[in-house]
Amino acid sequence: MTNKLRACYTDSPDDLSINYFPLFIRTEKGKFLALDLGGTNFRVLLIELSENHFEMKSKIFAIPQHIMLGSGEQLFDHIADCLAKFMKEENIMKERLALGFTFSFPLRQLGLTKGLLKSWTKGFNCSGVVGNDVVQLLRDAIKRRGDISIDIFAILNDTTGTLMSCAWKNQSCRIGLIVGTGSNACYVEKQKNAELFDEPDAGSGQVLINTEWGAFGDNGKLDYIRTQYDKNIDQDSINPGKQFFEKMISGMYMGEIVRQALERFTKEGLLFGGKGSDLLFTKGRFYTKYVSEIESDYSGVYTNCREILEELGLKHATEQDCVNVRFVCECVSRRAAHLVSAALCTLLNKMDEPHVTVGIDGSVYRFHPHFHNLMMEKISHLINPHLKFDLMLSEDGSGRGAALVAACASAKKR
Numbered sequence: 001m002t003n004k005l006r007a008c009y010t011d012s013p014d015d016l017s018i019n020y021f022p023l024f025i026r027t028e029k030g031k032f033l034a035l036d037l038g039g040t041n042f043r044v045l046l047i048e049l050s051e052n053h054f055e056m057k058s059k060i061f062a063i064p065q066h067i068m069l070g071s072g073e074q075l076f077d078h079i080a081d082c083l084a085k086f087m088k089e090e091n092i093m094k095e096r097l098a099l100g101f102t103f104s105f106p107l108r109q110l111g112l113t114k115g116l117l118k119s120w121t122k123g124f125n126c127s128g129v130v131g132n133d134v135v136q137l138l139r140d141a142i143k144r145r146g147d148i149s150i151d152i153f154a155i156l157n158d159t160t161g162t163l164m165s166c167a168w169k170n171q172s173c174r175i176g177l178i179v180g181t182g183s184n185a186c187y188v189e190k191q192k193n194a195e196l197f198d199e200p201d202a203g204s205g206q207v208l209i210n211t212e213w214g215a216f217g218d219n220g221k222l223d224y225i226r227t228q229y230d231k232n233i234d235q236d237s238i239n240p241g242k243q244f245f246e247k248m249i250s251g252m253y254m255g256e257i258v259r260q261a262l263e264r265f266t267k268e269g270l271l272f273g274g275k276g277s278d279l280l281f282t283k284g285r286f287y288t289k290y291v292s293e294i295e296s297d298y299s300g301v302y303t304n305c306r307e308i309l310e311e312l313g314l315k316h317a318t319e320q321d322c323v324n325v326r327f328v329c330e331c332v333s334r335r336a337a338h339l340v341s342a343a344l345c346t347l348l349n350k351m352d353e354p355h356v357t358v359g360i361d362g363s364v365y366r367f368h369p370h371f372h373n374l375m376m377e378k379i380s381h382l383i384n385p386h387l388k389f390d391l392m393l394s395e396d397g398s399g400r401g402a403a404l405v406a407a408c409a410s411a412k413k414r
């Protein structure tokens, strides 16, 4: 595959420090490593590329809460430790491999292997990282160990990883979207439209823009649709005043929005005969996966719903309570799907390409039973009638995209 893209990172139209890197995606061969640090999962991947074919092994490691809120050094030591464990298990400790790093937090990208963290989001708040180059912090941690040698060839955001991963299979993929712990999207833009991008054209006439749309609304533009629940979520978060759009959509917050509504309706006597439970009134205790499970019940059947309510100490829930709980879940997930669709349509209409595939990753899109259909329906209403689109689940996640970019970058260096 020979598809040339230049990637351009900007987080606001008035940020003049736009940076880019050239990518040459083609069939490379050999073993490549990737790290994928999202908001919930941390994965280490080994990908073996051969002609038009790849094999992938991966392992998920936990990031304990005390590390998510500890020092940067602890976080990067933990990442290097997981990498070393994985390499030992795969018997590749002695090999010097190229690595791509998917790091899904807002970065000020200064090149393919240099990115300064702008701010933590999604529950992370490690000290001493904001303003620093996360690639260097990872290199330092690997050096401190001294038992593995890795060449970090690329750092990218999960939207870019998803786009690359999907584009490898489907050449019409032009948007990478995440609806997981957080939400964000990147898209391929004509270089002539990226007015702040003044580098010479590398041949494709295209740039990749990371929208960082999770922060949409931080300037007050979404205030007219933010509810009291959204405001409470924001106040209780580790980053108040930031990531308003993301907080209305993504998996880190959706369950808690539902829980707050249920708590309010219970206290107003409208649910459960006015009798709640300690768990229902505990912040964060209504998981986003419950929303998927409750909406997975067939219409008129409340098996999952009852099980979850019992788990929450609400055995006394009536049939009508189940109907109402499901309705609240539907309102919150439908709002999320519609907001994502509206943002996607803005991109699709702006791109004005006859047919665009959107590569999507993230557990909310992957597991919610109706999210895909809700999006298809809403986008079909909002998209300019002459344009066509499809939504493609990224089967292998954004990590594979990072490994592909590392493969291309290392080949280019050779």
Ligand SMILES: Nc1ncnc2c1ncn2[C@@H]1O[C@H](COP(=O)(O)OP(=O)(O)OP(=O)(O)O)[C@@H](O)[C@H]1O
Pocket (backbone or CB within 6 Å): 037, 038, 039, 040, 041, 042, 104, 158, 178, 179, 180, 181, 182, 183, 250, 251, 252, 253, 287, 288, 289, 290, 292, 361, 362, 363, 364, 367, 368
């Ligand atoms: N079955 C489910 N249905 C809906 N949401 C879910 C489900 N299971 C987990 N989630 C939510 O998905 C989020 C995790 O998303 P994901 O697995 O995509 O992680 P991630 O890659 O770390 O996140 P991100 O891509 O935003 O960096 C969590 O907030 C969790 O609440």
